Amino acid sequence: MARTCLAVVLAAGDATRMKSSKSKVLHTVGNLPLIAHVTQAAAAAGVNKVALVVGRDAELVTQAAKTGLDVPVTAVEQIERKGTGHAVLMARDVIGEGFDDVVVLYGDAPLIDPASLAAATTERTKGADVVVLGFRAADPTGYGRLLEQDGELVAIREHKEASAEELAIDFCNGGIITFSGAQALGLLEAIRNDNAKGEYYLTDIVEIARERGLKCVAIEAPEEDMMGCNTRVELAEIEQVWQKRARHAAMLSGVSMIDPSSVFLSHDTVLENDVMIEPNVWFGPGVRVGPGAVIHAFSHLEGADVGANAAIGPFARLRPGTELAEKAKVGNFCEIKKAKVGVGAKVNHLSYIGDAIVGAGANIGAGTITCNYDGQNKHLTEIGAGAFIGSNSSLVAPIRIGDGAYVGSGSVVTKDVPDDALAIARAPQVTKPERAQRLREKIAAIKALQKMAKSGPDA
Ligand code: UD1
Numbered sequence: 001m002a003r004t005c006l007a008v009v010l011a012a013g014d015a016t017r018m019k020s021s022k023s024k025v026l027h028t029v030g031n032l033p034l035i036a037h038v039t040q041a042a043a044a045a046g047v048n049k050v051a052l053v054v055g056r057d058a059e060l061v062t063q064a065a066k067t068g069l070d071v072p073v074t075a076v077e078q079i080e081r082k083g084t085g086h087a088v089l090m091a092r093d094v095i096g097e098g099f100d101d102v103v104v105l106y107g108d109a110p111l112i113d114p115a116s117l118a119a120a121t122t123e124r125t126k127g128a129d130v131v132v133l134g135f136r137a138a139d140p141t142g143y144g145r146l147l148e149q150d151g152e153l154v155a156i157r158e159h160k161e162a163s164a165e166e167l168a169i170d171f172c173n174g175g176i177i178t179f180s181g182a183q184a185l186g187l188l189e190a191i192r193n194d195n196a197k198g199e200y201y202l203t204d205i206v207e208i209a210r211e212r213g214l215k216c217v218a219i220e221a222p223e224e225d226m227m228g229c230n231t232r233v234e235l236a237e238i239e240q241v242w243q244k245r246a247r248h249a250a251m252l253s254g255v256s257m258i259d260p261s262s263v264f265l266s267h268d269t270v271l272e273n274d275v276m277i278e279p280n281v282w283f284g285p286g287v288r289v290g291p292g293a294v295i296h297a298f299s300h301l302e303g304a305d306v307g308a309n310a311a312i313g314p315f316a317r318l319r320p321g322t323e324l325a326e327k328a329k330v331g332n333f334c335e336i337k338k339a340k341v342g343v344g345a346k347v348n349h350l351s352y353i354g355d356a357i358v359g360a361g362a363n364i365g366a367g368t369i370t371c372n373y374d375g376q377n378k379h380l381t382e383i384g385a386g387a388f389i390g391s392n393s394s395l396v397a398p399i400r401i402g403d404g405a406y407v408g409s410g411s412v413v414t415k416d417v418p419d420d421a422l423a424i425a426r427a428p429q430v431t432k433p434e435r436a437q438r439l440r441e442k443i444a445a446i447k448a449l450q451k452m453a454k455s456g457p458d459a
């Protein structure tokens, strides 16, 4: 039978250094809350249940932890922060349900690789009762040091309690500890708070386990995977690592990026094969880009579906509800919102298309605006297949421009235009021969009079 595993995720952290009105774990990386990165990694590693230890913003944190998760989450509250050992014990009842393994994770360390969690479980199957995920710290200050002997872990010494000799060790506790579900409650309940911080240290379970003749080991993971977030500076550093990984994965899957470091992705960005992304492009949540599409420089996309071989930008903005069909084009300084743009249709310059359906092959001239809002309600604009909208037209919704219809440049269209009709809605042109020359002479004469009046009769 498959092993069962419970993840206990600690998210009752002290967030004072974030200087934030919300819980630290609600801050996002790749537009996904930190806590969701952690629970998703646990789910990817195959845990059967998550026990979430929450403090501040309990409801919001619980909701965020469930994002995209198909394993159950049980939230438990830690009202007073008395240390990591105390925090894990808040999940006593859930642990008591009985699991083969219990893994403790920190809600503010979102870069953990599910493969490392799986590696810890493998150590458990090989006979270790406690498995600690360690890393070689460039600067070990503040971390618990992993004390090893003959390939086994004998203790985790917190920085404040460590001797000079122990402080020289650079192999540190990353915070992720997997232990035997059967032993879990017995070990956790034996933890005391007789230490420098007066806290219940989860890390004490190593020495307690050894006193009971159990086996503890440490395995190594990259330091980067263990990065935790205490300040917004660290949040930005984590974001950088996450973005780098997401871009690498995208490029290895067949996406080209000319300057990857300037492309920002979201956790759910889907980029299909042969997508080309130019520098300085932002993908907010909910974007899919179909195969062969090009996203030109300085474009901003959010909640948009871009069809195969479509072209966006430079300087285009796609807002939520945008659906571009195959080979559609949205050019510079265009904004599209909640609109379907048909196959091969073009919105090439300086336009706003909102709450609209644009038919296949339609051509939307420069400066076209769908006037979708009357101050209270949003209305639909329908533009038929093959329609041609002349430059600088305002289409006052609700309105329908028929298939193959023409709208003359500069029109303010307020009534439906039938299929194949031509609508012109602008003041007719008046041309007056030689009037320009006369106008110039008149202006010059006025100017001369004014000059004379200013200098006065005595000058
Ligand atoms: C802890 C480890 C240390 C390790 C380091 C890695 C202990 C005693 N020490 O130290 O060995 O090197 O992490 O980053 O475990 N939390 C709660 N409730 C509490 C206390 C903590 O939810 O009462 C949560 C925090 O939000 C945080 C995590 O547990 O996510 C770790 O707590 P923190 O105070 O940062 O522990 P460290 O002193 O950094």
Ligand code: MG
Binding pocket: 228
């Ligand atoms: Mg810490």
